[in-house]
Amino acid sequence: MASGKLSPRQKMINLMYLVFIAMLAMQMSKEVLSAFGYMNEKFSANNITADARNNATLENLATKASEQPEKYQSLYATATKVNEMSENFSNYLDSKIAFFLKDQEDPKAYESMDKTDLVDQHFFNGDAYTKEGQEFLDQINGYRNGIIELLGENNPLAGTIANRFDTSDQKVEGGKQAWLKNRYEGFPLISTITNMTSMKTDIKTTETEIYSLLLGGQLESDVSMTKYEAIVIPEKTAFFQGEAFKGKIVLGKVDPTLKPKSVKVNGSQLPESSIQAGQVLLNFPAGAVGERDIVGEFIFTEKGVDIPIPIKSSYAVIPKPNSAVISADKMNVVYRGVANPMTISIPGVPDNLVSATGTGLSKASGTGKYIMTPGSGSEVKISVTGKLPDGSSVSNYQTFRIKDIPSPNGTIRKQSGYVKMPSSSLENSTVGAELPDFDFDLSLNTTGFTIKVPGQGAVVVRGDRMDSAAQKAIAKSKRGDVIVIFDIKSTLSGNSSYRIKDASAVSIEIQ
Incomplete structure (x- = not known):
């Protein structure tokens, strides 16, 4: 306002200007408060989607860890720890949001969330922090430092995570200000709620990035020749004395265009004719009764360097079958209320000379195929008898657990x-x-x-x-x-x- 002696008319005009500016400020405040609220809703919706995506990735990694523990178990252990730390921190933020909103009759009445005293009294005591304020800082710092320590400071994500959850003093005009005061003191309640929801989004993003890095690193490792594994696949699991062993050796990743420089098995280099479409075909005497070893190596050339891939396996040479093979085609248990397909056989014995009995077991079409429809109880016993070529019989049995269909x-x-x-x-x-x-x-x-x-x-x-x-x-x-x-x-x-x-x-x- 201009200084000096003013006429009554000019004083009235100046007063009207003040009232008008105040009304604009009030209206802008309501619009800003609503904008924070709508932003909070969007963050919350995105967090639900991110949670589902991260959980699906973690479940997929758990499956891989159970199927290939040597390759994925350590990755799954790291991912599980990240998930645990993220869940704990996210739940803490949820508790704070719930505390700040507990007296709000309508959690979407954003224009009424303009007060600052609730957050200020909860986090600050003059220039110092309350116990709750210090705890809030400790939670952020603990999560940030814990994740970086788990990944290692040289991890490519360490710097990003450090910046994402940085709580160092903030630059302000005339110097620096503590991060907590800079971000939360004197701000309306809805901005605090939105800030915390946004921090939950940062947590979900951190989880996603870590999971992607873990799986991406494993994929990069998989495509390297140093990670291939030689697999010996016999034509059958056991051989009679006097038979020739027949089988093949394949790589973990079968590629018809992949051809090794050389292959050596049991001290002998195999002819080039035995290497076909990424597989090595074997044909040699099975040997005497007992456990027999297969050892050797593949030689590949990568970037001008010969890389050996060891071959190590074993097989059993037995005089005759001594047990039955019983397996559930779907799982290790049978379920009540459904028809469970099973395969029952005895190595070396034709299907027409094999008989199987058990409560609820019936023969199905196909070699060795049966259907198990269990009744009451928690277990079912399946007995198998086979007639050998010399007229003698071999018998065995297997007990299966019975489970109910899970809740849908x-x-x-x-x-x-x-x-x-x-x-x-x-x-x-x-x-x-x-x-x-x-x-x-x-x-x-x-x-x-x-x-x-x-x-x-x-x-x-x-x-x-x-x-x-x-x-x-x-x-x-x-x-x-x-x-x-x-x-x-x-x-x-x-x-x-x-x-x-x-x-x-x-x-x-x-x-």
């Missing part, structure tokens, strides 16, 4: 977990049940479920679609309401007598 996942429009849709779509949706990770292809028929709309009583529905009572309850829901469908009951198609466990619940957010 509840679905709405074939989506499980947390789903978003308009209420009008939900009214006409079909409720289902599925077994996504089950080895058998089973069809489940939904026979009933219970739906709970916020503020209304639960509605029990028969069948797989909404009845009039359920549709009436859904029609009263509001945007943002989370409707839960639970107690989802189903039957097994083709075997309605078998009792399927209730499917997991489905949550639907009304849009």
Whole structure:
């Protein structure tokens, strides 16, 4: 405002300007608060997607670790530790967000989250930090330092992670300011909530980058010739005395264009004619009864250097079969309520001279093929008898565990977990049940479920679609309401007598 003596009219004009500027500031403040809220929603949605993606990657790595422990076990151990540290830090941030929002009647009323005192009193005590403020800093620093220590300071991601979770003093006009004060003191509540949700996004991003680096490093390692492994594949697992051993040696990665410089087995260099389409065919006397070794090496040339790949395996030479081979085609257990395919055979004995018995076991079409349909109990015993060429018999048995079909996942429009849709779509949706990770292809028929709309009583529905009572309850829901469908009951198609466990619940957010 100009100084000096002003007329009453000029004073009134100046006062109106002040009021107008204040009104603009208030309006801008509301818009900024709302913008923070919408940004927080987007971060939260992205975090859900990132969580699903990271969990899928971790599950895939767990499968690889169980199938190829020497190659993936150490990677999976590192990924598991990263996931554990990330989950702990993310859960801590969730607890802080919940604390700051506990007195908010509407968590989406962003324009009302303009106060600064709640965060200031929680984190700061004058120029010092409260216990909670110091704990917040320690959590960030602990996560950052723990991840870098796990990966190693020379890891290409170490610098990125250090910058992403940097809590060092910040440059301000006239000097420096502590990071916590610079980012959280005097800011409206919604900005603190958004900052913490954004930090959760950084956690998910860190997980994704680490998993990608771990798998990418393994892939790069796999394509190097130094990582190939020689595999001896006999024509059969055991040989009679006097037979010739027949089999082949292949590399872990079979490539028809791949040809070694030379191959040596048991002290002899094999002729070039034995090397065909990335495989080495073997044909030599099996030897005397007992354990026999196969040793040698492949020689490849890579960048002008000869690289040896050792060959080491063994096989057994036996005078006659002494046991039966019984295996479940699908898994190491048999499941109640379904037909479990099995292969039963005795090496060296024709299928027509092999007989197998067991409760629920029946012969199927195909050599050595059987179907096991277990009944009650926790185990089933399968006995096998075979008639040898000399007229004698060999017998053996195997005990299998019996398990029930696992609980299915509840679905709405074939989506499980947390789903978003308009209420009008939900009214006409079909409720289902599925077994996504089950080895058998089973069809489940939904026979009933219970739906709970916020503020209304639960509605029990028969069948797989909404009845009039359920549709009436859904029609009263509001945007943002989370409707839960639970107690989802189903039957097994083709075997309605078998009792399927209730499917997991489905949550639907009304849009």
